[in-house]
Amino acid sequence: MCIILFLTISIMEVDTYDLNADGRKELILLTRNGLSKYGKDIIILDFENKSVVSHDFKEMQPWKVETGRISDENILALGLNMKSPLHDEKMDKIFMYSIDTDYGLKAFFRSSKTLNPLRDFVLYDLDHDDTDEIITIEELNGGNRVINCYRRHGFGFYIEEQSDKLKRAIFLRDGRYLNINGDNVDRIIPIGELKYEFKK
Numbered sequence: 001m002c003i004i005l006f007l008t009i010s011i012m013e014v015d016t017y018d019l020n021a022d023g024r025k026e027l028i029l030l031t032r033n034g035l036s037k038y039g040k041d042i043i044i045l046d047f048e049n050k051s052v053v054s055h056d057f058k059e060m061q062p063w064k065v066e067t068g069r070i071s072d073e074n075i076l077a078l079g080l081n082m083k084s085p086l087h088d089e090k091m092d093k094i095f096m097y098s099i100d101t102d103y104g105l106k107a108f109f110r111s112s113k114t115l116n117p118l119r120d121f122v123l124y125d126l127d128h129d130d131t132d133e134i135i136t137i138e139e140l141n142g143g144n145r146v147i148n149c150y151r152r153h154g155f156g157f158y159i160e161e162q163s164d165k166l167k168r169a170i171f172l173r174d175g176r177y178l179n180i181n182g183d184n185v186d187r188i189i190p191i192g193e194l195k196y197e198f199k200k
């Protein structure tokens with residue numbers, strides 16, 4: 001008996017952003033084979049110049065694409081599941097790349113790991129200073145979650161704000177909203193109001 005397996009490429013993540021800061025947005029896709037847990041290629045489509053650039057990330061197991069601006073650089077941030085030199089176990093991490101004019105990727109920041117196991121993240125300018133923070137949802141022992149806000153200082157990112165322990169925290173609608181559970185009540189808040197949830 002012959003079994004034929006058809007692998008189809010599907011789109012896992014979509015974003016639009018002016019990655020190379022030329023005043024026009026590009027379309028950024030993360031593709032995957034079929035319904036694989038992790039993605040395969042980052043594809044950047046520049047409609048104005050009719051160019052398509054593909055970066056193979058299969059070995060780094062990508063699962064999330066974010067874009068934003070940090071320290072005057074337009075950034076492509078990827079959630080990856082991989083080992084690092086200091087951590088032999090595969091875990092979810094955030095790597096950031098700046099982009100050259102031909103859509104080549106230059107390493108901007110590679111996180112070794114977050115304080116707790118990473119479950120999701122977005123880039124968002126919470127304090128309106130024109131540079132994005134990394135807002136993460138991390139998992140605590142026992143399955144509870146916590147939201148952390150990391151800001152860049154020098155060569156690294158450091159936690160500056162942290163929520164209380166939450167039973168539930170999920171980004172909604174492209175990361176612009178959060179569904180959180182505080183005091184056993186589910187609430188949906190715009191991510192801009194997250195600052196009120198942080199401990200003082």
Ligand SMILES: [Ca+2]
Pocket residue numbers: 017018019020021022023024025026
């Ligand atoms: Ca552009």
Ligand SMILES: [Ca+2]
Pocket residue numbers: 124125126127128129130131132133
């Ligand atoms: Ca900011």
